[in-house]
Structure formats: structure tokens, C-alpha cells
Amino acid sequence: MTDALAGKAADPKAILTGSSPIADDTEGMSYLQRLPRRLVTLYLPLSIILLVLLFPFYWMALTSIKPDNQLLDLDTYSPFWTWNPTFKHIYKLLFETDYPIWLWNTMLVAVCATALSIIASVLAAYAIVRLRYKGAQWVGGAIFLAYLVPPSILFIPLSTVVFQYGLFDTPFALILTYPTILIPFSTWLLMGYFKTIPFELEECALIDGASRWQILMRIVLPLAVPGLISAFIFCFTLCWNEFIYALTFISSTQYKTVPVAIVTALVDGDIYRWGSLMAGAMIGSLPLVILYAFFVEHYVSAMTGAIKE
């Protein structure tokens, strides 16, 4: 709204200067805005939003290295900083609890479920986009609908199914159920990527006598590597993030994943638990943040690629 008001005043000037040949093309119309106005309409709201978005992480990191006495005494010590960082909480977490095991479980489940889903999705997406069998359109639509089925209406019947198949309380319960969340998403994403690969390449290969399998392995997949990376990273993140299935299907502590274990096993009556809880939350999110830092572009393209039809 302030934008609109401020813009009105500057508008006549804009039309005048707009015809000036000095105007730099690379800036577009942004030279119309003067610095003071940009401070109020752009930098101020942006920094407030960024502050709110990032503060919980700062607080998480700070809490995990604060000594216990400073943690609960907000008045004697400045709560926003600490001069005596301690690794006690992190040490306690890594060597006195099962945290490394939970981290390993999460990693194992995420990698296996992601790999399974990517293999299944590559085949399915290729068949839907390029084999164009009878009813491929309908199958594509059905997969999109499957994407819209949320885990929180499936976990009750799935728990009985998992029990029937004898998977209850094993890592396989998660490795085999996570693909139901991942396959619809990654199939949809890969369908978009496969559509951009020129048909002619495949026709050439067909004329040269390649089978469909060879075409997929030697032509389509090498060209779709960015899409595969996007799908892999996004699936991995979804697995790491998953909570309700892991909470329902796993009951013994040694098979739990990090999100479930933190909530069920790490929360005890101790009033000083916050240090190690926050350390657990921080270390649990670190692998994803590092992965994200390396593949920001792929991540964003996965997110927006799944939204675009």
C-alpha cells in the first residue's frame, strides 16, 4: 500500500525521465525509485521478515552452546549472546544417548527409500511421457491425485497393512512406505524433464536399432541428470522430514529416526534438557542444510517444477 502511495508521487517524473537516453537498460525501471523510499518500502520489511524467519535458528544454535546456568537465568547474563560457549550438550548428545544410531537410521531409511522411488519414478515417468501407451494420460492424472493424498489420512490403515505384512517395527516399514509419498512427486517432476528432451534423439536411436531400455539408459537419463538431482534432493528432504509414519510404525528406540526419537526419547523430565534438545535439533537439520547449500538451484527447480504442470 505504501508502495502505491509513494509511486503515485513519482509517476510524472518517471514518464519524463523514462525517455532520457541515459537510462540504463539493465536496471529496468528500478531507477525510478530513490534510496530513501527503497529503505522504507523494501529493505525495512525485508529485514523484519528475514529476522523473524531466521531467529529460531539463531536461538537453537545459541541454546545448544550455552552453559546450563546461563540458559535459565535470563537476567544476570545477556540472553542474546554467550561468552562461555560449551560443547557439553553436544558431547552429551553424541556420546551419552543413542543419537548417532538415530542419525544413522534416518540416513539409511532416507537413502534407501529415495533410491527405490527414483528408480520406480524414472521408469514410470518415461513410460507415461514417451511410450504413450493406452490410457497414459489417465495414469498421469492418477499419479497427480496420489500426490494429493496426505499421509495423515493414510497412517491408520497403513499401520494395519504394515502389521499384516510383518514389517511392523523394522526399518523396512519406513523404507517401503515412504515411496508412496515420494513416487507421485518425483514421477510428476521427471515427466516434466523428460518432455523437454527432443523426440528426434530417440527416433534416431530407434532407427539405429536401440531398444527402449537402451534409449532410456544411454540417451534419456544422461540428459535428465539435473532433473534426477532435483528429484533426489527433494525426496531425501521429504524422507528426513517425515514424522507420522515413523511415529506410528516404529516402537523400539534403536530403530527410531531423528525427528521421532527427539520427541519421544530425548524429552525427559530434566529441567536442563533444553541444551541437548536444541543441539539435537540443530545436528538433525545440519545434513539437510549442507545438502541444500550445495544444490540450491536444483532444490528450487524441484519445488517449482512440481508446481508447474
Next chain:
Amino acid sequence: MAIALDQAKPGYPDVTTWDRLKTNKNWLAIWFMLPAAAFLILFLAYPLGLGVWLSFTDARIGRSGIFVGLENYEWLWDDSTFWLSVFNTLLYTIVASTVKFAVGLYLALLLNERLPFKAIIRAVVLVPFIVPTVLSAIAFWWLFDPQFSIISWSLRKMHLINENINFLGDIWNARWSVIFANIWRGVPFVAITLLAGLQTVSPSLYEAATIDGATPWQNFRYITYPLLTPIIAVVMTFSVLFTFTDFQLIWVMTRGGPVNATHLMATLSYQRAILGGQLGEGAAISTAMIPFLLAAILVSWFGLQRRKWQQGESND
């Protein structure tokens, strides 16, 4: 001519049924679709049907139930906790989705401006979405601690309040607190996907409109918004869907308390089915979510279609 044909004929049987199958599209497609179909049928379609069936039985954990008709639903109809959870879910979804959309769109517009360190800022914005929900929910749990909350402390130091706010212990405070946490997590997703949509809008449209004397508000209303509508519809469908079925945030922060004030339908069904052992009743609550979800999907889907038609695009 005839002789030539006769001589060519013996070559035919070499093309066996097997050879034809190998190049038959439909036959190949079956094999390509098999892994995905197996997963989705065994672990998605079958449980979905089973869930509806369970809601008509009195199944408990460790005992397969018998058909009891609509008894579970009749029971829920008279259950005030269930209706409270429906109210909470609707409040949670409507408030959180509206705010997420408004703030997300605003943030997307801000990020679309020329900025120093643009790439880094955009990357940082998405971090709340990357970090597992449960882990950030724990951070919020600590931020909302009744005794040692840094928010209460800061407000007290600024002399805005006299005593600590009981964030998660009071009925309405708890509701607003979990809604805030949900918004915090959802805004980056909305902002970044809308930003991707904004970047496809050609700057020359704004230039042309500005030359014609359009104000920034008019630029937004008559250029940005109409061109962005398709992506808004899809993003908001997803946002509403995931907010409506949220479980993690609530379970970590309040477990549905205080006095069921933050129980969503998903958390209530977990409590009844898994903790209470009443699988049938829990399944009935889950099944009751399906009509709401379908309504949300249809509304945004038709909103999208109408928009396409108005813009003169073909309905593909």
C-alpha cells in the same frame, strides 16, 4: 510377381510373437509401470480403501473388527471433542493459509526487486522450509516456554507486559502460537514458488503500463495478479492441503492440549486410533477429512480453469 511373394513368405515366421511383444508399446509399458504401480497400489490405494472400510467397523489394535455400519460416525456426530477438532482445523487452515498467502506474496514481490546479495537472500529465505518441521517445532516449543521464553522476556524488558505470557497453556494463546509456527514454516514455500511465477512476467508489460500512467497498485492488480493466478491456485491448493492435514507441529508443541484446544482432526485421529487403540473410530475421523480435502481441491481447480478460460487459453 507371385513367385516373388511366395519366396518372401518364409521370411515372415521369423518375426515371432515374442519379437512383437518386445516392441509393443502397451506390453513394454506394463513392465515400466510395474515398480511404481506396485508401491502405489500396495501402500497407497489399498490402505486408502481399507481406511474407509475400517471406519465402518469396530476394529481395535490387534483385533480385526466387524461391520457396524455408521455407528462410528453417529458416535462422532454427538462427540463435542470431534466438533471442537473440526473447528480448530478450519480455524487453523483458514487463518494460516490466508496469512501465508498474503505474507508469501508480499515477500515474493520484495524479493523480485533489484537487491544486493539477491541470490544469498533468496537461498536463506527457504531455510525454514528445509529444516525438518519437527526440529523447528521443538525450537518453537522452547521459544514459547512458559517460564524462560525469550519473547516474554524481551516484551517484559520493553515494559509492554508485566508477567510472562503463557503461550501454550492458555486456550487461545496456544491456538495463535501454533498458527504462527505454521505460518513461519509455510511462508518460504509460498514466497519462493510465487517468485518463480513472478520471474516469468515480462518487464516490458510493466514498462508499457507505466508509460500509460499506471500506478504501482494498478501494475499489480492488472498485470501481476492476473498473470500469476494459475500458479497462485496451485500453490494455495497445496498450502491448504498440507495445512489442513498437519500433524507434526501440533503433536510436538501441544499434543492437542490445553483441554483439546489445539487438537486438529489428524492429531485427534492419532490419539484415538493409535494411543487409544480404537482403530475404527480413528479411521472414521480420517475419512471425515476426505470431503473437506476434495472441496479444497475442487475450489482451487475450478478457480484455475475459469481463469485460463478468461485469459483465452485453451483448456488443456
